[in-house]
Amino acid sequence: MGYSRSSKNGGNHCKKSPPARQERQSIQKSSPTGKFKVVSMFSGCGGMDLGFKGGFSIFNKRYKNRPFEIIWANDLNQAACRSYKLNLKHEIKCGNVWDLVDTLPPSTDVVIGGFPCQDISINGKQAGVNGARSGLYRAMLFAIDKCQPRIFVAENVKGLLHKSNKESLDQVITDFKSLGYKVSFKLYNAALYGVPQARERIFIIGTKNHQFDFDPPKEICNATNWLTAEDAVRDLEEVPEHGVSNHVWSRANKSPEQGSRILKPNRPAQTMRAECHGNIQFHYRLNRRISMREAARFQSFPDSFIFDAKLRETERQIGNAVPPILAWHIAGSVYDFLTREITEKA
Template identity: 30%
Template structure:
């Protein structure tokens, strides 16, 4: 049962990666499995940093990206990660690039301009390309071009790439212009396109036990039985796992309950080897999972990027 893994390990591809806004590392799962070497990772959130360190080691640092000395960051082939996206969310206040978190987008650009990696991968919410925020998005693409990058971007639905979840996110990939090519987004592997449903990824998991500490079990099987609004179906992909997933949807089984953290991890295509430490609160665990990049999507992007960079250097 604990062998769930949608990100099979690929051979080392020789690429070094600096990960910014790394969260708990769901995206890192995919990039590492694609064969890349993440040499440094940064995040501001202490719980996310704790989760990342627990799963990947000590190359993670808790830091405010606005305060960090850019010269102290390592030079790497790739910079990966998207700034926190709440200011661009359709569901949020929509402050955009003027919001405190929105401003991090420009700091991200500043770091790429200074470091000039061969490539960068930027992930964000679909709200970034809505009418309200499209001028910001277009300005950002223009700036990436100005600092020397050929840009490709696409709205990717995780369900099209073998993930049992309808999750749409904007991915922007920049390739340094002197490398002479533009990134092409990968096509889904055979059998992946709109195929995986909840039954495929969570049916074998045990029912959670309710415990006095809110059902907080080790290995992330706990739940605290909060009621939710809409019952999901085993025969369909899950709705988008959000940072506040505890409130929105109920498990498709007979008992009305919310999804456990482990179920949410599975729906995010994270392998069972990824475990959130027990001393992180349940609400923080849900937040880490909901804010993460679907691991299998990161695996796809990481593989495609490595292949295309290798082809360009031959």
């Protein structure tokens, strides 16, 4: 794209990062391609799917291919579907999930999805999982029940852990367990996995084989060596608007309604939100709000990932996404679980 990023940490996501995971060889998988099959629910523009597939580069680091193949994906938002197809290079079923569940495959190895959270988020209506949007997690229940994956990964906002949402969390866990899965959950801070954003999200993991535990990926950063906002976008400071793809920003003024949050250069960015309405953060040094390319960097999307939408829809796609780097680490632990299960059964 003509611009390369330099980092004061020498291009590494964190100082003294652990060695790359050594993946086991000669593992039998259910797909003819030799990859584990994945069904993706509420796929959005494809952040979680990109992380599971791997094979992307950002911040001068290469995230190797993962042995996963997306065999079915769905989202309601047409702009998100356009971005997904453009970047993931395979089809996504665009439309109401309940109109498309009959097209789900009869089986899969993994089901992934970040079910809608507007009714759970602290910034949302807090109607819980019985709200009109968040209740869509039942479509994920349907997919798991039909496809019988060996493991599933469900992502949601930190607000699901809030005491006001205790009944909702209990209901979600109970419903997943009722399908015959061993269920655990953990709160992840993306900044501790090499993402330059202090984004906290809950991941709920269900495993069909109760004999083996799912081991979460180990954190690779801490407050002394994580990627900062300046690390992530310093090289874009002198790039004019439209100088690179999606490098465009909101002109919304500072105000109580539109927000006036300013990034700190020496810390990870604040959480990228989907429903900003102009409330996206201001640059740590420049007199403007951050661009969509910068927001995408904070979410760990590579510069080669192009959002096929105007500013408002791009903002929504970025804010709704699972950071690909975080998903890549989760995928590594999913792979470890699946291969351990196969190896110990042999």
